[in-house]
Amino acid sequence: MSQPRNRWVVQVILVLAILAFVSVSVIPIFGALNNAPSSSQNNPSTRGSSTSSDQKSKLEDQVRGYELVLQREPENQTALKGLLEARLQLLSQKEKGEVKPSDIQVVIEPLEKLAKLNPEQSEYAVLLAQAKQQIGDREGAAQAYRSILDTKPGDLKALQGMVALLMSQQRPEAAIGLLQDTLTQAAQTNTNQPGSIDTVAVQVLLGSVHASQKRYAQAASAYDQAIKKDPKDFRPVVAKAMLLKQQGKNAQAKPLFDSAAALAPAQYRDEINKAATAPSAPNPAAPSAPSPESKPK
Numbered sequence: 256m257s258q259p260r261n262r263w264v265v266q267v268i269l270v271l272a273i274l275a276f277v278s279v280s281v282i283p284i285f286g287a288l289n290n291a292p293s294s295s296q297n298n299p300s301t302r303g304s305s306t307s308s309d310q311k312s313k314l315e316d317q318v319r320g321y322e323l324v325l326q327r328e329p330e331n332q333t334a335l336k337g338l339l340e341a342r343l344q345l346l347s348q349k350e351k352g353e354v355k356p357s358d359i360q361v362v363i364e365p366l367e368k369l370a371k372l373n374p375e376q377s378e379y380a381v382l383l384a385q386a387k388q389q390i391g392d393r394e395g396a397a398q399a400y401r402s403i404l405d406t407k408p409g410d411l412k413a414l415q416g417m418v419a420l421l422m423s424q425q426r427p428e429a430a431i432g433l434l435q436d437t438l439t440q441a442a443q444t445n446t447n448q449p450g451s452i453d454t455v456a457v458q459v460l461l462g463s464v465h466a467s468q469k470r471y472a473q474a475a476s477a478y479d480q481a482i483k484k485d486p487k488d489f490r491p492v493v494a495k496a497m498l499l500k501q502q503g504k505n506a507q508a509k510p511l512f513d514s515a516a517a518l519a520p521a522q523y524r525d526e527i528n529k530a531a532t533a534p535s536a537p538n539p540a541a542p543s544a545p546s547p548e549s550k551p552k
Contacts, residue, residue: 362386408444458491462481
């Protein structure tokens with residue numbers, strides 16, 4: 256798995272496992288907007304304000320330019336991607352907490368077109384689903400996720416998003432059922448298309464949903480099954496260590512953290528060690544998805 260994808264894995268397991276389970280917090284683009292620092296934070300106020308104003312003006316010019324191109328060529332993907340990026344950058348300039356659902360609405364149209372023009376690239380459909388969830392269109396988000404999972408049941412970003420959506424609706428049993436169904440069909444699916452469902456990742460996600468409901472025994476069982484499936488995969492080891500730690504079982508968690516650090520790629524060991532020494536959260540929560548693709552190597 257590539258380093259950016261691996262980093263996403265580690266962030267999900269080590270960070271979100273400590274935080275409360277909030278569905279929108281895992282959104283890669285839109286969630287980042289709420290955490291984007293103001294341009295004035297790192298610069299003197301006058302210069303920061305001027306720079307921000309200049310950048311905003313340039314981005315608005317880019318938006319108008321892309322919109323003109325799309326009036327002539329509605330399916331011009333370069334313009335669609337440019338429009339999407341420019342609008343997202345404009346959103347990122349807003350102060351923390353200022354991004355409203357109506358602001359996010361402007362990225363939905365280009366995402367819908369890009370998803371339609373690139374059905375083989377599920378990333379656009381996932382981002383579309385996440386955008387719709389942000390504006391409160393949960394049914395639209397669910398339909399977008401289902402459109403991916405109908406043809407790619409092992410798409411873990413779509414699974415993660417659908418599980419987060421169901422959890423936000425207080426439907427943990429539906430989330431568990433979805434993951435169990437995915438595991439049930441994994442053998443046949445992987446026979447037809449080898450590697451299309453990462454069963455270890457799905458098991459970890461299943462365990463995390465159980466953990467969010469304080470079903471500690473079921474969570475531990477799911478993690479144990481994942482560890483048995485691939486003893487060299489550090490993801491379920493980290494997840495189980497986090498589960499034990501959040502229950503106050505630090506002595507039992509420590510050897511698992513040590514094992515996970517030994518199994519993990521070198522660039523993630525510091526993060527695992529930090530998780531091992533970080534203060535425990537009051538209640539265990541579910542990391543949203545352990546991996547969007549294949550297992551770490």
